[in-house]
Structure formats: structure tokens, C-alpha cells
């Protein structure tokens with residue numbers, strides 16, 4: 001079974017030393033309670049819950065899966081009890097408004113909680129995780145009456161929420177969606193249709209489930225401009241927020257799938273269920289983006305979680321598995337062979353996991369910091385700037401961190417050799433669980449198109465320039481610093497190449513629209529590597545400074561510097577390969593006629 005230990009020292013390094021959360025929180029209206037002592041206490045308690053309660057249920061959840069019987073779903077043994085402990089601990093409302101029963105702490109502290117929960121047991125974490133998206137959507141787009149009715153019980157965790165977009169014929173292209181919303185006399189709507197693949201769509205953890213559903217009113221225009229958003233509870237909720245009669249929302253079945261067996265992926269049937277419009281009519285997709293963006297950053301956490309869990313379980317195995325002798329001389333002369341950690345190829349895999357996990361963590365916590373700024377900005381300019389930075393980085397986080405997370409999960413299996421393929425060790429479960437992350441919440445292909453098509457080309461490079469300014473500025477600032485100048489040079493040269501690709505693509509796209517789609521995946525990966533390089537350079541600078549101030553914690557800071565070196569020497573050069581591929585002709589991808597694809 002894969003074991004989990006909360007990486008609290010590493011999280012503290014990122015939030016306190018690299019990103020200076022204490023100074024950041026001091027500027028937030030809700031930040032006065034987020035003192036270092038409070039953060040320490042949250043980390044300690046959350047780590048305990050995740051290590052002792054959730055992690056042991058990870059393999060149980062995988063082996064038992066959810067059971068479906070006549071519309072009811074039973075979660076694996078222990079899931080329900082763990083969820084009750086979650087409610088009792090007040091974890092769900094940590095970063096949500098006090099007026100609805102939350103603790104009002106900054107949004108970014110919620111990420112810390114999501115990382116630990118998700119690494120310990122991703123399938124379990126999806127139940128409260130989807131609820132967070134529902135809560136945010138209600139909070140941003142709901143009327144006061146809607147918020148008062150639904151938010152208190154979602155905030156305590158007594159109810160959970162879902163996101164209902166996908167139908168059998170469309171997932172990426174929601175313009176094709178068919179679920180209907182017919183107006184009732186009382187101002188509500190009768191929702192009819194079937195949604196598929198709904199995570200946490202049905203379960204036995206709570207009495208009620210609040211579905212956030214996309215549907216079309218009868219007079220709605222075709223395509224994405226005719227979609228509205230609705231709150232559809234499984235059981236009616238009265239004006240005091242209390243649960244009433246059944247609302248014709250039923251679970252038709254759950255999917256048999258590759259991984260995340262402990263989370264129910266449900267077919268949900270709405271048979272004239274009463275729904276309440278959330279946000280303006282026909283602007284449902286825009287409102288749902290509040291949910292989807294929460295879910296996209298949440299899914300990026302899944303990539304980090306896979307890399308971290310795979311690393312945590314690869315490294316001890318590699319220390320303890322003996323195979324052949326190291327080419328540079330015996331390392332364990334008292335043993336019949338040397339530990340595999342001494343073989344460069346095994347180190348390559350383990351250092352890749354470490355570099356992607358720690359680099360991904362810095363990227364995510366910085367995005368969470370931008371989220372706090374956006375939420376509590378004092379000026380419109382400040383809010384807009386944070387919104388832009390977050391909007392630009394979201395597809396990079398979602399796609400790059402899930403792709404690299406999956407690579408790290410695969411390396412976890414590889415480090416174990418044949419034993420990695422055997423269920424008992426839990427390494428193959430990490431791969432199966434991580435595989436979905438590049439698919440749901442918008443596939444890697446869809447994120448890549450969002451980044452290059454919408455956020456770079458259609459925007460005329462404005463967002464791109466404001467985002468890449470940070471890399472240029474920082475690269476220049478360390479260009480002459482001893483030990484860091486090599487990172488400054490590399491960061492600058494990769495950022496220049498990235499910039500040239502953008503400008504080149506603008507020109508190519510004006511001649512051939514397929515140039516955007518043909519280059520989008522490589523562009524996204526380059527964006528991920530350059531962004532991560534920026535954070536690795538910053539972590540190296542911090543580690544260097546700390547090492548000179550605090551030699552008592554040498555091993556920790558030295559490891560940071562060594563991992564930074566590995567990232568810049570061995571992983572960042574991959575961006576050059578992606579750039580070369582991007583410059584390839586569009587015809588090499590698009591000229592083949594459909595009949596030449598035929599199997600002969």
C-alpha cells in the first residue's frame with residue numbers, strides 16, 4: 001500500500017520563505033487570523049487527519065469501489081465515518097465566509113488543505129472538493145436568498161454539491177447540450193434531461209446533494225449563448241434552509257472505471273425536477289466558469305498529488321532494493337548488490353518526481369495567492385491584474401501539472417520494476433487514479449487551445465506580456481548573482497524563445513487557422529516549463545539565502561539547490577524540443593487525407 005506523509009516542511013518553505021504569505025496575509029482584511037501559529041496549527045491537524053484517517057482508506061476505496069443498488073450508492077468502508085470527522089472538524093468551511101458558518105480564513109489556506117487531502121486519498125477528497133466549487137459558484141452568482149438557503153449546510157459539509165455539465169454526446173463542446181429548463185408558474189423551472197459522468201453525483205455521505213446544472217430554457221438561442229445555470233437540490237430546501245420532499249433527481253447508474261474507484265461517477269436523471277436559476281439567463285456558461293476554474297485549479301492539485309505520492313513511495317523503495325553494481329564503484333559493499341538509488345536512470349526518475357512535485361507546489365500556491373488578491377483587492381487595477389494573472393496561468397496549471405503528475409506516477413511504477421505493476425504496493429493505483437486528471441475539467445487539448453487560442457492570440461498577446469514580465473524581471477534581477485546567474489540566463493533565454501514563438505504564431509495563424517491547434521499542446525508545455533523554471537529559480541535563491549543564515553537545516557536547503565540544478569539541467573531543455581516541434585509545418589499534421597488513415 002502506498003503510504004503518505006504530509007510534506008509540511010516543504011509547504012512551509014513555499015508559503016513562508018518563498019512566497020512570504022505572512023506579509024501577504026497582513027494586507028488582507030481576512031488575514032489577521034491567519035497568523036503563522038494558526039497556519040501551523042491547521043497544517044498539523046490537517047496532516048494528522050490525512051495521514052491517520054484518509055490515507056489508510058485510499059487502497060480500501062480502490063479495492064471496494066462504490067456500490068450501486070437501485071438508485072442508491074454506498075461508498076467504501078470508512079468513507080462515511082471519515083466524512084463525519086471532516087464535518088466535526090469544521091474543515092469544509094475553512095476559507096468560506098463567517099456569515100454562512102465558515103471560518104473566514106484566506107482562500108489560499110484552503111489550497112493547503114486540498115493538497116494534503118488530495119495526496120492522501122484523491123477519490124475521497126472529491127466529495128468535499130466538488131462542494132467547494134458549488135459553494136464558490138453560489139457565493140459569486142447567487143441571490144442573497146439563494147445563498148441563505150443553500151450555503152450554510154454546504155459550508156458545514158452537511159450537504160455536498162456537484163457540477164452537472166456533461167451529457168452523453170458532449171463534454172468539451174457544451175454548446176450541444178440538451179437538458180431542458182421549462183418555466184414553472186412560481187418562477188422556478190422544471191429541469192429534464194440526463195447528465196453523465198457526474199463526480200460525487202450520488203453517495204451515502206450526506207442527506208442532500210445540491211446539483212449545479214447547465215440547461216436550456218425553451219426560447220434560448222442555439223449554442224453556448226443559450227445556456228443557463230440552475231440550482232437543483234436532490235431534496236427540496238425550504239426558506240429556512242431545511243430539507244423537504246424528494247425533487248425527482250435520481251441516479252441511474254455509476255460508471256465502472258479505470259481509477260478513483262472510491263468516488264461515484266454517476267448518471268443523474270432530472271425528471272421535471274424543480275430548479276432555480278443561478279445568475280442571469282443565457283449566461284450560464286460564463287457563471288459556470290466560476291465552478292470550472294475552481295475545479296481546474298483543483299485538478300491541477302491532483303497532478304501535484306500524484307507526483308508527491310509517487311515520489312514519497314519511490315524514494316524509500318529505491319534505497320532498499322538492490323540490483324547490480326553501480327558503474328562508478330560499489331556503494332553497498334556489504335550487500336550482494338548496490339541499492340538502485342545509485343543507478344543514474346533511477347535517480348532520473350526520482351528527481352523528476354521531486355522537481356515536478358515541488359515546482360508544481362510553488363506554482364499552485366502562488367496562484368492561490370493571486371486568488372486572495374483578486375478576492376480582496378482594494379483597487380480595480382489590482383483586482384484586474386490578479387484576475388489576469390490567474391486566468392492566464394489556470395490552463396497551464398491544469399494541463400501541465402496533470403501531464404507531469406501522470407509522468408511521475410508512471411515513474412513510480414517504473415522504479416518498482418515488475419512489483420510496480422502488482423496491486424499490493426499501491427503504485428499502479430497512483431497511475432490509474434492520476435490518469436483521469438488530464439481528461440476531466442477540460443482535456444489537455446482543450447486547455448492548450450484555451451491558452452494559445454483565447455488567452456494569447458485572440459488577446460493580442462496582452463495577457464501573455466503581463467504574465468511573462470515576471471519572468472523577464474526576475475531573470476534580470478538574478479543575472480549577476482553568484483550561484484544564480486546561470487538560472488537567470490536560462491530563464492531569460494527560454495522566455496525570449498517563448499516570446500518569439502508567440503509572435504511567430506500570430507503571423508502563422510493569420511495565414512492558416514490550424515496553426516493554432518497544431519502548436520497548442522507544445523506551446524502549453526513550453527509555458528509550463530518556463531513558469532516552473534521561474535519558481536525553481538526563486539526557490540534556489542531562497543534556499544541559498546537560508547543556507548547562509550541557518551546552517552542547522554542544511555540538508556533541506558541543499559536538497560532544494562540540487563533539485564533546482566536538476567530541473568534546469570535535465571527538465572527545462574525539454575522546452576527546446578517542444579519549440580522545435582511547434583515550428584514544424586502545419587501540413588505535416590493536416591495534409592494527410594482521411595482515407596490515408598484507413599487500416600489496410
Ligand SMILES: Cc1cc2nc3c(=O)[nH]c(=O)nc-3n(C[C@H](O)[C@H](O)[C@H](O)COP(=O)(O)OP(=O)(O)OC[C@H]3O[C@@H](n4cnc5c(N)ncnc54)[C@H](O)[C@@H]3O)c2cc1C
Pocket residue numbers: 163164165166169170171172173196197198199200257265436439440441442443444445446449517
Ligand atoms: C471520472 C470522470 C469524472 C467526471 N466528472 C465530471 C463532473 O463532475 N461533471 C461533469 O460535468 N463532467 C464530468 N466528467 C466529464 C469530463 O469533464 C469530460 O469527459 C471531458 O470534459 C471530455 O469530454 P468528452 O468525454 O465528451 O470528450 P470529447 O469532448 O468528445 O473529446 C474527445 C477528444 O477530442 C478532443 N477535442 C474535442 N474538441 C476539440 C477541439 N475543439 N480541439 C482540439 N481537441 C478537441 C478532446 O481533447 C479529446 O481528446 C467526468 C468524466 C470522467 C471520466
